[in-house]
Amino acid sequence: MANLALRNLVKTYGQTEVLHSISLDVEDGEFVVFVGPSGCGKSTTLRLIAGLEEVSSGAIMIGDREVNNLEPKERDIAMVFQNYAIYPHMTVKKNIAFGLRSSKASKVDKEARIQEVAGILDMVELLDRKPSQLSGGQRQRVAIGRAMVRDPAVFLFDEPLSNLDAQLRTQMRLEIKKLHQRVGNTIVFVTHDQVEAMTMADRIVVMKDGHIQQVGTPEEVYHSPANSFVARFIGAPSMNLLPAELSAEGLTLAGKVLDAGRWAASPVGKVLLGVRPNDLYIDEIRPLFEGRVSLREPLGSETLIYVETEHGEVIARADGRMPPEVGATIGLGARTEDLHLFDAASGVSLS
Amino acid sequence: MALYRNLSIRQKQIVWAWTFLAVPVVFYVVIRFYPTGTAIMISFQEWNLLGARTWTGFDNYIKLWNDPVFWKVFRNTFAYLLIGTPLSLVLSFLIAYHLDQVRFMHGFMRMLYFLPFMTSAVAMAWVWRWFYQAVPIGLFNNILAGFGIAQIEFLNSTTNALPAVLAPAVWAGLGFQVIIFMAGIRAIPTSYYEAARIDGVGWWTILTQITLPLLRPTIVFIVVFSSIGFLRIFDHVFNMTTNNPGGPLNATKPMVLMIYDTAFNSFDMGYAAAQTVVLFTILLCVSLIQLRLLRST
Numbered sequence: 001m002a003n004l005a006l007r008n009l010v011k012t013y014g015q016t017e018v019l020h021s022i023s024l025d026v027e028d029g030e031f032v033v034f035v036g037p038s039g040c041g042k043s044t045t046l047r048l049i050a051g052l053e054e055v056s057s058g059a060i061m062i063g064d065r066e067v068n069n070l071e072p073k074e075r076d077i078a079m080v081f082q083n084y085a086i087y088p089h090m091t092v093k094k095n096i097a098f099g100l101r102s103s104k105a106s107k108v109d110k111e112a113r114i115q116e117v118a119g120i121l122d123m124v125e126l127l128d129r130k131p132s133q134l135s136g137g138q139r140q141r142v143a144i145g146r147a148m149v150r151d152p153a154v155f156l157f158d159e160p161l162s163n164l165d166a167q168l169r170t171q172m173r174l175e176i177k178k179l180h181q182r183v184g185n186t187i188v189f190v191t192h193d194q195v196e197a198m199t200m201a202d203r204i205v206v207m208k209d210g211h212i213q214q215v216g217t218p219e220e221v222y223h224s225p226a227n228s229f230v231a232r233f234i235g236a237p238s239m240n241l242l243p244a245e246l247s248a249e250g251l252t253l254a255g256k257v258l259d260a261g262r263w264a265a266s267p268v269g270k271v272l273l274g275v276r277p278n279d280l281y282i283d284e285i286r287p288l289f290e291g292r293v294s295l296r297e298p299l300g301s302e303t304l305i306y307v308e309t310e311h312g313e314v315i316a317r318a319d320g321r322m323p324p325e326v327g328a329t330i331g332l333g334a335r336t337e338d339l340h341l342f343d344a345a346s347g348v349s350l351s
Numbered sequence: 352m353a354l355y356r357n358l359s360i361r362q363k364q365i366v367w368a369w370t371f372l373a374v375p376v377v378f379y380v381v382i383r384f385y386p387t388g389t390a391i392m393i394s395f396q397e398w399n400l401l402g403a404r405t406w407t408g409f410d411n412y413i414k415l416w417n418d419p420v421f422w423k424v425f426r427n428t429f430a431y432l433l434i435g436t437p438l439s440l441v442l443s444f445l446i447a448y449h450l451d452q453v454r455f456m457h458g459f460m461r462m463l464y465f466l467p468f469m470t471s472a473v474a475m476a477w478v479w480r481w482f483y484q485a486v487p488i489g490l491f492n493n494i495l496a497g498f499g500i501a502q503i504e505f506l507n508s509t510t511n512a513l514p515a516v517l518a519p520a521v522w523a524g525l526g527f528q529v530i531i532f533m534a535g536i537r538a539i540p541t542s543y544y545e546a547a548r549i550d551g552v553g554w555w556t557i558l559t560q561i562t563l564p565l566l567r568p569t570i571v572f573i574v575v576f577s578s579i580g581f582l583r584i585f586d587h588v589f590n591m592t593t594n595n596p597g598g599p600l601n602a603t604k605p606m607v608l609m610i611y612d613t614a615f616n617s618f619d620m621g622y623a624a625a626q627t628v629v630l631f632t633i634l635l636c637v638s639l640i641q642l643r644l645l646r647s648t
Contacts, residue, residue, distance in 0.1 A: 052545050073551020085546040089564040098560075102551040150550075 002063025002076070002153040003028045004049070004186055009058035011044055018044055019210045021058065026188065026203075031180050033189045035197035036207035037233070042190045045207075046156050049188060050079050063153055073102060078147035079156040082163060084139050086131050092142050093118075093127040099149045117149045120182070137168045144176070148183070157189040161196060173199055194234050198222065206230045228347035231274050231340060237304060240280075242289075242311040243344065244273040251341075253288070254310050261336050266350045274340035277304065280316040280332045282324065287331025289314055293324050307332065387631075394624035404621075411625035421626070423601050424609045428582060428630075430513055431520075431605060432637070435581040439521045439528060440573060446525065447532030448562075461530070468526035476590035479519040480506070483591075506591060509602040516603045520587045524580060528573050535569030536562065571645040575638055582634050583607055606630045 004026040011019040019041045026032050034042040047053045049060055051072035060067050067075045078099065086095045096117060100110045118124045121141045131139055140160060147155055157176075161169045177200050180187055191197055197204045198218045206213040206221060206229075214226035225231035231239045245252040247268050250260040260266075275288075291309035303323035307314045307330065316332050324330050341350040358366065394411055398404040415421050446464060453460060467475065482490040483505035492502050505515040539562065547557050563570075585607040589596055596612070597604025606626065614623035 050545075050549060052548065071551070072549040077549065079546070079549050081542040081546060083540060083542055085540070085542040087543065087561060087564075089567075090560075098547075098552070099550050101556060102553075146546075146550075 002186065003030075003061075004063075004154055004188065005059075005061040006045070006049075007059040007061065009045070009048060009060065010056045011041075011048060011053065012056045017056075017210065019048075019056075022210075022212055024205060024212065024215065026186060029184045029186055031177075031187045031189065031200060031202040032205060033191060033197040033201035033203075034205045034207060035191055035194055035233075036213075038192060039209075040207040041210040042192075042205075042207050043158055046079075046158055046188060046190045049075075049154070050077055050156050051075050076153040077156055078150055078152040078154075079158065080140075080143045080147050080160045082159045084131075084143040084160075084163075086139060086142050086146065088131050090130075091127065092123065092129050092131070092134070092145075095131070095142055096127075096145045096149050099146045103150065113149055117145050120148070120179070121145050136164050137172055140164065140172055141175075144179070151185075153186065155185050155187045157187065159191055160189075161191070162193070169196075176200065195236065198234065204234075206233060208233075224349070224351060225274075225340065226349055228272055228274065228342040228349075231342065231349075235276060237277050237315050239274045239276050239340070240314045241272045241274050241342070242314070244271050244341075245269070246271050246341070246350075258288075259336075263341050263350055266341070270344035271350065272342040272344050272347070274342060275334050275338060277315045278317040279334050279338035280314070281334070282316075282318065282330055283333025284331045286333060288333050290329065290331045293326050293328050293330060296323055296326055298323070305330075390624045390627055393620055394628045396621045396624075398620040399618045400620055407621065411621050412629075414622060415625055415629065420601060420604075420609065424597075424604050424606050427513060427602070427604055428584075428606045428633075431517055431581045431584050432578055434514070435517055435521055435584075436574060436578050439524055439577055440570070442521070443525050443528035443532055443573070447529045447536060450529065451533055451536050461533070464529045465526040467523045470523070472523060472586040473590050475519055475523055476587050480591050483515055507599060509600055512592070512599060512602045516588050516591050519591070520581070520584055523587070524577055528577065531569060531573055532566070535566045539565050567645070571642065574645060575641050578637055578641060579634060582630070582637065585611070606633075 006022050006024045009019055009022040010017065022041075022045060024032075034045060036042050044053065048055055049062075051067070051070065055068050062075055062077070087098070090098070093114060096114050097110065100113065103110065105113070114127075115124065118127055121144060123138065123141055123145070126134065126138060126142075131142065134142065143160065160176075161172050164172060173196060176189075189196075189200060198221075201218055203215060203217055204221045205215050208229050214221055214230045216224075216226075221230060221234050225234065225239075228241055232241065242253065244254075245268075246260065246263060246266060249257050251258040251263065251271075251273070253273060280288075289307065289309040289311065291307040291314065293305050294308045294313070295306040297304040297306075298320065300320055302320045303318050305316050305318050305323060307316055309332075314332065318324060342348060343350060355363070355366070393404070395406060395408060396404045397407045397410070450457075450460060450464065481488065484490075484492065485504075486492045486496050486502060489505075491505070495502065504511060506512050543561055543565070544557065547561060552560075584605045588603050588605055588608055589611075592598050592603055597608045607630070610623050610626045610630065613619050613626060
C-alpha cells in the first residue's frame with residue numbers, strides 16, 4: 001500500500017496538449033474518483049498512472065518513488081478495464097492466475113492466494129468456468145480478482161461499470177465500496193457517471209478539458225462547487241443557473257433586487273445565480289421566481305417540475321403525491337444559504 | 352392468389368423461403384451435384400470421350416491401386432500438403448505479426464505482400480522458371496556463382512524439383528494469408544495486451560497464451576484453406592515443367608496433373624474419374640480431420 005502523487009503532469013499527443021499540468025495527492029488507502037465528461041482527460045490520467053502511456057512532463061510518484069520511467073509491471077499497480085480484458089480461452093482460475101505469472105511465489109502460495117481472492121469475491125465455485133459461461137457482473141468480479149491477486153499498492157479502475165445494466169451497476173458499486181473497506185488499498189476510479197463518483201468516493205476529482213476543476217469530498221463538491229461547471233456536472237437534475245447582476249444595491253435578478261447578503265463584499269458585475277432543484281420549494285408569498293409549469297416528470301417519491309420563468313427554464317423538485325398541475329402558475333423560493341453565485345465570465349464561485 | 356392468402360404466416364414464410372432458395376438449389380444441382388454424380392458414375396465405366404460407355408465395375412479402382420505412378424503421385428501430393436501448409440502458415444504469421452507493428456507506409460507494405468496473390472499463376476511460374484535456370488541465365492544460380500558456390504539443379508533434379516515448384520506456390524499464397532492473419536490480429540482487443548503488460552508477462556507468454564489462442568479461428572481457416580489449395584496444386588507444376596509435365600520422372604506430379612494427363616492425353620475418362628473420386632475423398636477427409644482437430648478446445 002502506498003500513497004500516490006501527481007506533480008504538474010502534462011500529456012501531449014503531437015501538438016495537442018490534452019492534460020495541462022495536473023497535480024494531485026492521494027493518501028494511502030484513499031478511494032479517489034476521477035469524474036468528468038468524455039474527452040476531459042480522466043482516462044488519459046489513469047493510463048499515465050498505469051504506465052500504458054508515456055508522461056510528457058511532470059512526475060508520478062507511487063509510495064515516494066518516481067515511476068515515470070518504470071514499466072507498468074514495476075509500478076506495483078493493477079488495473080481493471082472497461083471491457084474487463086479477461087481472456088475468453090482461459091478458465092476463471094487461469095485468468096486470475098495470469099496476474100501471478102510473473103510473480104516468484106511458489107505454486108502452493110499462488111494457489112492459496114487464488115483461493116483467498118476467490119473467497120473474498122465469492123466465486124470459488126466459478127473457478128473452473130470459462131468467461132462465456134459467466135454473467136456480466138461475474139466477469140467484472142473476475143477482472144477485479146485478477147487485479148486483487150497481486151495485492152498491488154494502487155488499484156486503477158477504468159470505467160469498469162459502464163458495460164453493466166443499471167441494476168447491476170448499483171450492486172457492483174456497492175460491492176466495490178465494500179471491497180475497498182475490507183482490503184483498504186488505494187483506489188483510483190475513473191467514471192463519467194457523477195452518481196458513481198458521489199456514492200463511492202472518499203474524494204472526487206472533477207475534470208474538464210484536461211484541467212482539474214475541483215478536488216473534494218462528495219459533500220464539498222456538491223454543496224460548495226468551485227465553479228459553474230462543477231455545479232452543473234455534479235447532482236441530478238443539474239443545478240439551475242440563471243443570469244443575474246451583482247451591484248451596489250444588491251443582487252438584481254430580472255429587474256427584481258434582492259439583498260446581496262454574504263456577497264455584499266464581492267466585486268460587482270454580471271454573475272450566474274445557481275440553485276439546486278431540490279433546494280427550491282413552492283413559495284407564493286415571497287417567491288424568488290414565478291412561472292408556469294410546462295412539464296412534469298413523476299419519479300414516485302417526488303416529481304420534477306419544469307417551470308418557465310422570465311429568466312428561462314427552471315427545474316424544481318415537488319412533492320410526489322400532490323405536484324402542481326401542468327399550466328399552473330407557481331412561485332418558487334429558496335433559502336439564501338442554498339444559493340450559489342458564480343462569476344458570469346470565468347464561472348468561478350463567489351462564495 | 353386466394354390459395355396463397357389463406358396460408359398461415361408460417362406457411363407463407365416457407366413459400367417465400369423456397370422461392371428464393373430455388374435459384375441456388377437449381378444452380379447447385381445443375382453445376383455441382385450433377386457433374387459430381389456423373390463423375391462418380393464414369394469412374395465405374397470405360398469411356399474415351401467418343402465411344403460408348405461400358406460398365407467395368409471396380410476395374411478402374413483396382414488399376415489405380417496397382418499403378419506405381421499413382422502411389423508416387425499420392426506421395427507427391429501429400430509432400431506438397433505437409434511441407435506447404437505448415438511452411439506457409441508459419442511464414443504468413445511471422446510476416447503478419449511483424450507487419451502489424453510497422454507504422455511506416457503500412458498500407459503500401461500490405462499491398463506489396465498482397466501483390467503476388469493477384470498475379471497470374473502462369474506468369475509467376477514462368478518468372479520462377481527463369482530464376483531457376485542455370486548460369487548465366489538463372490537468377491539464383493548467378494547469385495550462387497557470385498559467391499563461388501557450385502550450381503544447383505533446381506528443376507532437373509528428382510530431389511530438388513518438388514521443393515523448387517512448391518516455393519512459388521507458397522510465395523503466391525502468402526499475400527492472402529498475411530491479410531487474413533492481420534485482420535485476425537487486429538481483431539484482438541488492445542486491452543488484452545495492456546492487461547498483460549500490467550501483469551508484467553513477457554512477449555513469449557503474450558504470444559503463446561494470448562495472441563495464438565485468440566487467433567485460433569483464423570488459424571483453422573488458413574490451415575483448411577491452404578491445405579485444399581496444396582492438395583489441388585496444378586498450375587504451378589504444369590507451367591514450371593511444361594517440357595515434361597510433372598517431371599522429372601514424375602518427381603513433381605500432383606494428383607490433379609495425373610488426372611489431367613489421364614483424361615486429356617490418354618483419353619481414359621473412366622480411369623481419370625476414379626482418380627478424381629479418390630482425390631475428392633482425400634480432400635474431404637483431410638478437411639474434416641483438420642476441422643475436428645482444430646475446432647475443439
